[in-house]
Amino acid sequence: MRNLNLDLLKRIVATYSPSGNETRVCELIKEEVKDYADEVYTDPLGNLIVRKKGQGKKVLLAGHMDQIGLMVTYIDDKGFIRFTNVGGISPAVTFSQRVIFENGTIGVVGCEKIDSLKDLTLDKLFIDIGASSKEEAEEKISIGDICVYYSEVIMDDKNIIAPALDDRIGCFIMIEILKSLKASENDIYFVFTVQEEVGTRGAKTAGYAIEPDIAISYDVTATGDTPKSKPMAVKLGDGPAVKIKDNSILCHPKVKNLMIEQAEKNSIPYQLEVLEFGGTDSGAIHLTRAGVPSGVLSIPSRYIHSDCEMVSLIDVSNAVELSLRILEEEI
Template identity: 40%
Template sequence: MNNLTLLQKLCDTYGISGDEACIREIILNEITPFVTSVNIDNLGNIIAFKKGKKKGKTKLMLSAHMDEVGFIVTYINKDGMLKFEAVGGINSDVACGKRVVIGKNKIPGVIGLKPVHLLNAEERQKNIPIKDLYIDIAAASKDEALKYISPGDCVYFRANYKFENNMIKSKAIDNRVGCFVLINLIKQDLPFDMYFVFSVQEEIGLRGAKVAAYEVNPDAAIVVEATTAADIKGTSDEKQVCKIGGGAVIAFMDKNTIYDRNYYNFALELAKKNDIKVQIKSLVSGGNDSGAIHMSRSGIKTIAVSLPCRYLHSACGMICIDDLWAVQKLVQQLSSKICSA
């Protein structure tokens, strides 16, 4: 379970929404020897089934999305500069001055700005919308750029995984940590039969989870996800949502979902009983695949177990390794509990 090399591999792999082939390949290689059956659906979701010691009373699906946020090349200027748009919710300010890699061949590029020397005082602080930014691959012309890039190529924040002082700092922690937790669970002997979904296109509107939930048709679902920790200097306590180092995050509701109250209570009880650190989300904010899953067919009882992560949807997030193990333990306990209930 403590195999952080796998987590690094998952985080360093490039795969934005609609472009999950590479990350899917890695996950498939990891899980295939350990599952009873595995399927790739029409949208690219991985749907795996693993037999446990027995069939549970409740048919459970565990889900984690495998896509990350990034950008897509929309147009190439005559001077060889690439225009782009965001895939998923990215504030333009975190795109400024960043290194990116583009397309299948991972061509390096930079998102540069007008030199600060040539700006007036107002411009120096003024927001720059993504439509005014461009990516420079140092092509001398449009023709040269076209040798390396095509419109529609995906753009990724550059891989930057680091593990220092109990903290992991990387792009794509959202949601490769969820994938990591599910892979670890699959590699163990399970007490009950369970379904596992590695979903696509979460960042553009929970699209993969919606069809996967329909296909699996479970009674219950657990979503494993990274969630916003805003516990930074200058943010008041009640607005911090959750804290890194504070343990697994459980919410009673977010912007899309009112979670099943029984499962919510199970999670808190199990955490207490097994000495797993948990915290309750202190702000109704954000959302995850639960939003699509709990409304599938005639409704699916759903709960999310989340990992607090600072700087979500930027070039570098930060999580505490202790929280990761807390999430892993809680998901393990909660999945058995739900199956047997």
């Protein structure tokens, strides 16, 4: 396994940056990559674009910086907070979670009395920050503020468990690629996108502006390796997954085959992924301008969109290795 910067990985996944407010993780990444790139800038929507110049084809690599969250919609007279979702929030996962706001305020998600878990919906939930009145709550929290799941990052020599691995793990992989890339004829744009969780919005504008010849996104994907899970030919630890399809894209054969060929040529383990739901930044990028041949290299993850997403470090290492082999080729 590669010598990954695991301290950086911990810091990235622990950084507060929900959709629409990705500033903190953007600044962290910018500081980390500035000495390895020829050009670093943010576009009007907030995407961080890091360019490694080359004379060949334009290659766009994308991973999204944002994470799902809960947005405050109402504060009642007793200081309890109602919220709406920012991205894909499950009521069952959210109930009893700790959450943290941008200013460091921590709360717990509680629930009204319900007769059955079948009645558990987001509008039955509330956030308790320990306030005893609306006025006290409003000293810390305002309408429109966003909180995210608050949980300790756990890591051993095999796996990492943390919130926001969707998709800070993709961002981390791109940083590792940039730092390790020795030479490439390709003109490579590492794009750390915003607002993926609310509709791949950053990818749309970045793809349009850069107009790449080819695009690869890095994101998590589901697995089929837990008890009685939905059958799926993806397992934790069996290698990064070359996407074939999800709800946003049928991956271009050129890109899919390029990944497979380099994996087999360099004896890098990989899996094939058919995801029957969801989407990634490539779903937006491949439809920009006249169209962009696009694919996705996915990282198998258990418990996506929870506070305990689980990823195998060997899959991360192999994703970096495969990407380097791809980029060393003249595309």
